[in-house]
Amino acid sequence: MTLWAGILVAAALCLALKGMGYLVPASVLEAPRPARITDLLAVGLLAALVGVQTFGDGQAIVIDARLPAILVAAGLLWLRQSFLVVVVAAAATAALLRLAGLAA
Template sequence: MTWWAILAASAVCFALKLAGHLVPDHWLSQPRVARTAALVTVALLAALVGVQTMTAGHQLVVDARLPALAVAAGALALRAPFVVVVLAAAATAAVLRALGM
């Protein structure tokens, strides 16, 4: 039964991908569609970051990931290079975890 579900999900994913390629270009060039697509991308990324930062299993948690995210956001606000943002967040999480958080 599991394999049938996997095959069905794969077929649905393939059909959705194919449908996206079959959409006429003039529909996608409309400003409203482009703006909506950009906003959906940002919303999905923000939701992914939020879920990965503040959950463990089915529980909300506050651990070293949350301050590390805050440090990364601060570094991005200061327009630091991406490598610096990642290293600062990783160092923050490492220090806090070493301190027992």
């Protein structure tokens, strides 16, 4: 199988899976347990994405300026600051650490 054939098969499978989602009755999706599972699944996937983007560099685990930036962001979120303040403070933390040469 060539690369493009594999891509087309994967795209067709994704489209079929999405189409099957429309066949599930609304009563099943609105039940308390599936609703709670989908809410928690979104949180888990977002946490995994943050972890991979923070500590991953290819196949290696890297600790650099991103870790203190994430800690600053987590602290500000815990203090219930606005999202804009959190993003700016985290970016400034990483930038200042890199400028000071303390982190790559």
